[in-house]
Amino acid sequence: MSAHCENGVTANLLRFHGIELSEPMIFGIGSGLFFSYMPFIKMNGIPVTSFRPLPGAIFKRVTKRLGIDVEVKRFRNEKTSMDELDKLIEKGIPAGMVVGVYDLSYFPPAYRFRFNAHNIIAVGKNNDTYYISDPIMEKIEPLKYEDLLKTRFAKGTYKPKGKMYYINNVPESYDINTAIVKGIKHTCKDMLTIPVPYFGLKGITTLAKHVKKWPQKLGERKAKLYLGQVVRMQEEIGTGGAGFRFLYAAFLQEASGIMNSPELNDISEQMTQVGDLWREFGVAAGRIFKDRHSGEHPYDEVSQLLLKIKNEEEKTFINLNKIVKKL
Amino acid sequence: MKKEEVPQYDENLLNGIKEIQYAVDEEGNYTEVKSPGWEPKNSALKQAINLVDEIIEDARQQVLEGKKSPVFFYMHLKQMDLKILKEESGFLKFSIKRHFKPMVFKKLPDRVLLKYTNVFGITKDQLFNIPKEPVKALEYNFSFKMKEQN
Known part of the structure; x- marks a missing residue:
């Protein structure tokens, strides 16, 4: 079990091939921390906010940074995709797959939306039933051939198109320190320097500015839905809480030990405080959905809180960026 | 978030399973803690x-x-x-x-x-x-x- 599906799947695939890395380590090396707020892209009429990079990014970055040889395949033909999977299972090679969750029969029903970026591993097969290792489930789950096929070719936004990925070969040794440094540098760059106001820290500022205007612009009901969507993404299954900030703090702490850098542990503590602020934002937003807020301008308050988060996060990443250059 | 602050607010939204949250223990070390839900998130x-x-x-x-x-x-x-x-x-x-x-x-x-x-x-x-x-x-x-x- 793990907090985030792509981390979890990547960690499990590596473990099978003898590389033992924790989930926070995978997350950090794979530069899994991010922020984007894209008011111009809407899903079900609500702007997209995300605390992670595009699906597939973590697996790709981690394996590249550790020098691991991987295969990533997409399919036009449904039957071919299942035949290829069966061949791998026969050889005893676990295969990661991107799936939609709506038709995932064992998944918690309250989470079965038409969401197409979940990751699972097929570890075995018996007649028409596949055995699935799903990072959010506590044990191996059975899944029927038709259901697996349906989830692999789920329709709608970001179609998985049967996407399957697995490890061909792992090197005899790898340099974890270099991989950690690369992972941190990438995240600092993503958070601090993308020159568009929708990504990284600039994205948080834009969100803060927009939140303030939501009640007048959209009306109370829709403003609540917009705000609810931000909290859902922040606390989505697999974030480990606070939009991955705690998971990242756990990574920095572990990295501090490996690299023998006490400064990284200081940054980990700062990141934990940032995470606590995101939780505070969640609580304040929660009071708005439940009409339990006390102040007169609750949306101004959450907007202020977001700006505070942005400032604290900025300090943390600027410090981290300085430290990582010396490592 | 401290270990003991990890919310345990269960409305069965996860259908019996729990999810992993990362939190710090008494010594300040990160550890995994299971949680069935949190009120703002559930709302x-x-x-x-x-x-x-x-x-x-x-x-x-x-x-x-x-x-x-x-x-x-x-x-x-x-x-x-x-x-x-x-x-x-x-x-x-x-x-x-x-x-x-x-x-x-x-x-x-x-x-x-x-x-x-x-x-x-x-x-x-x-x-x-x-x-x-x-x-x-x-x-x-x-x-x-x-x-x-x-």
Whole structure:
């Protein structure tokens, strides 16, 4: 079990091939921390906010940074995709797959939306039933051939198109320190320097500015839905809480030990405080959905809180960026 | 977040499983703690679930009032939109929009109706007789009920 599906799947695939890395380590090396707020892209009429990079990014970055040889395949033909999977299972090679969750029969029903970026591993097969290792489930789950096929070719936004990925070969040794440094540098760059106001820290500022205007612009009901969507993404299954900030703090702490850098542990503590602020934002937003807020301008308050988060996060990443250059 | 602060607010939204949160222990070391839910997070999810139900109820009313055909209702009940329904059925968006018209729907050949019953996973009888009472998507589609707290 793990907090985030792509981390979890990547960690499990590596473990099978003898590389033992924790989930926070995978997350950090794979530069899994991010922020984007894209008011111009809407899903079900609500702007997209995300605390992670595009699906597939973590697996790709981690394996590249550790020098691991991987295969990533997409399919036009449904039957071919299942035949290829069966061949791998026969050889005893676990295969990661991107799936939609709506038709995932064992998944918690309250989470079965038409969401197409979940990751699972097929570890075995018996007649028409596949055995699935799903990072959010506590044990191996059975899944029927038709259901697996349906989830692999789920329709709608970001179609998985049967996407399957697995490890061909792992090197005899790898340099974890270099991989950690690369992972941190990438995240600092993503958070601090993308020159568009929708990504990284600039994205948080834009969100803060927009939140303030939501009640007048959209009306109370829709403003609540917009705000609810931000909290859902922040606390989505697999974030480990606070939009991955705690998971990242756990990574920095572990990295501090490996690299023998006490400064990284200081940054980990700062990141934990940032995470606590995101939780505070969640609580304040929660009071708005439940009409339990006390102040007169609750949306101004959450907007202020977001700006505070942005400032604290900025300090943390600027410090981290300085430290990582010396490592 | 400290270990003991990891929320344990259970409304059965995870259907019995727990998810992992990362929190610090007494020595300041990160550790994994399981959590069945957190109030603000649950509220946000329930808000999204209620929105789906509202959209379905609105569609149901439109069918009852004779403004739309049952295809429109079942599309929403199965949390589809025109794009998904187009891809699932193989019909053009233009044709599906026509099938939303009660007059057109009445005259649809069996071949077309069969396609819709397959895509929605329902019987022909269900397709022609939409539920008489409001439905909750989670209960109808997955026989799932949430636990009520407070």
